[in-house]
Ligand SMILES: Cc1cc2nc3c(=O)[nH]c(=O)nc-3n(C[C@H](O)[C@H](O)[C@H](O)COP(=O)(O)OP(=O)(O)OC[C@H]3O[C@@H](n4cnc5c(N)ncnc54)[C@H](O)[C@@H]3O)c2cc1C
């Protein structure tokens with residue numbers, strides 16, 4: 001395809017006027033791709049209420065240009081409108097690569113856009129490289145329940161688009177001396193799609209919210225024996241600044257709620273520390289957590305499959321280990 | 335009456351997925367195929383709406399002819415009829431090409447009020463086909479729907495709760511529209527005896543690329559914008575440090591060792 005469509009774009013996400021950390025993670029990915037092919041890195045923000053000072057942080061984290069389309073009509077994420085806006089920008093400026101976050105909104109917007117632009121979209125990538133001879137983006141992603149890593153490219157269609165798994169990379173440190181431009185583009189009224197209405201929004205305050213954003217996850221399974229025992233997991237999680245997750249078995253028994261389920265039919269998580277207590281390590285559970293940076297497990301069965309993926313394993317009773325561990329961590333705190 | 339279409343995918347049962355250690359590909363021989371487990375929730379949602387408001391529920395799949403089995407399972411659960419898109423030309427389709435075929439099949443099936451898709455298929459695992467279809471049909475979309483609050487037949491609107499990382503949105507969409515649903519929405523029912531009888535006798539029409547007048551350029555591996563260039567199985571085993579607790583004294587030592595380990599990795 002055309003050699004001239006050579007810009008790397010990342011799609012920033014914001015909530016309540018604050019950019020989400022994944023916006024900076026995408027810039028770290030985009031920077032290395034843009035540098036590899038000596039291109040400009042552009043960060044696109046579609047939304048409302050994000051200040052110029054906040055947008056400048058995108059430049060500090062690697063963007064050369066920030067394109068900002070902000071309007072009160074973009075305050076709610078209505079996919080039809082966001083898709084119209086992004087497609088309009090793409091058609092005018094012809095980027096070569098677009099990276100978005102594999103968040104619920106990113107995973108909704110990007111396939112909507114890909115269908116209409118008639119181009120390829122690779123889901124939930126954990127690695128991105130560029131083939132310098134062809135300019136093809138080599139997009140690597142886990143599939144089949146994490147059993148394989150597939151490398152995918154989009155050879156004949158542009159832009160090449162990928163969603164990138166949040167927390168799969170670190171943002172670059174902010175560099176206040178970096179310079180760049182902010183281009184404010186006003187929303188064309190004809191791009192607003194009024195069919196869908198956001199009636200209300202309720203912020204999730206419960207403990208299980210943002211399991212995927214948490215650095216530490218303490219998960220329990222059937223070996224926790226009953227709902228009350230999950231309190232021990234909450235105690236440990238709060239000492240470690242983490243959240244409580246669960247196996248499907250524990251969710252099915254009502255000891256934890258579905259948003260807490262880790263695995264093939266639940267969440268895929270990538271924390272710095274994952275602690276599994278009374279979880280056997282079924283392949284469907286491993287699918288959701290085996291790429292965690294550090295994995296610790298406690299299980300009475302020395303042959304439990306979970307021990308194959310641990311960095312530290314204790315063969316023993318969770319009800320002996322947990323109280324001891326909790327009291328030791330409390331001691332350290334005080 | 336309300337017309338609901340549920341696209342479902344036939345997937346390998348991953349509980350017993352075996353990887354070929356040499357080639358890093360999936361061993362397909364002897365692998366049983368099942369209805370994508372997450373599609374059981376969209377089927378259930380359709381059946382709940384059918385019970386509450388009255389509806390016909392049509393299941394639709396694209397895949398090899400033996401995927402009819404999955405459609406029949408859905409009919410045994412209470413769906414009314416099914417269609418299969420099956421043609422060699424579809425083989426190797428990516429999400430764009432899959433959605434292109436499904437969009438045209440849905441247009442052919444005709445009148446519908448609601449399309450209910452799964453959150454994602456457990457094999458390809460992209461979660462893209464649902465949003466692709468809504469975009470291709472230009473009908474409103476809500477993803478990650480965890481609850482249907484209300485369906486207003488008079489004003490032809492549906493109100494749903496959508497999960498996002500920060501909380502829950504309540505959205506109102508006009509019909510026809512497409513929802514992708516998450517597991518929280520329901521608990522799938524089992525097939526009934528009556529349903530099974532119906533599934534045995536029901537005719538499942540087969541739609542081919544030609545029947546739908548599809549552009550061959552857009553089909554299958556050849557018509558797919560994305561291409562899988564290589565696969566490998568990630569290394570699973572980490573050979574971690576192990577300690578075993580035999581008596582009470584061991585508990586203290588094990589926790590000591592764990593704390594030392596967490597300190598070393600700067601996790602505490
Ligand atoms: C299509 C499909 C999708 C699935 N999706 C998921 C998913 O998303 N997430 C998921 O988790 N599962 C999923 N499953 C289910 C999965 O196969 C397992 O059944 C489930 O993970 C088992 O949960 P568990 O480890 O809590 O229970 P078990 O397998 O019963 O394990 C309990 C463990 O606790 C240990 N134990 C018992 N007592 C103690 C004690 N006192 N101290 C320490 N250890 C103790 C036991 O040794 C055992 O290893 C899925 C299955 C299918 C077919």
Ligand SMILES: Cc1cc2nc3c(=O)[nH]c(=O)nc-3n(C[C@H](O)[C@H](O)[C@H](O)COP(=O)(O)OP(=O)(O)OC[C@H]3O[C@@H](n4cnc5c(N)ncnc54)[C@H](O)[C@@H]3O)c2cc1C
Pocket residue numbers: 120121122123141143144148150152340341342343344370372373394395396397427428429430432436450451452453454455456457458459460461462463464560562
């Ligand atoms: C290892 C691997 C990686 C892949 N990665 C990508 C990728 O990154 N990008 C890409 O474009 N393609 C990719 N594909 C191809 C993709 O799996 C196929 O296009 C597949 O037909 C649909 O995608 P999915 O399995 O992800 O379904 P999803 O999009 O996850 O399915 C969501 C929902 O769409 C409906 N649906 C999906 N397929 C069908 C069907 N055949 N019939 C009826 N309804 C259906 C169901 O309601 C389902 O619940 C990959 C394939 C493999 C083997």
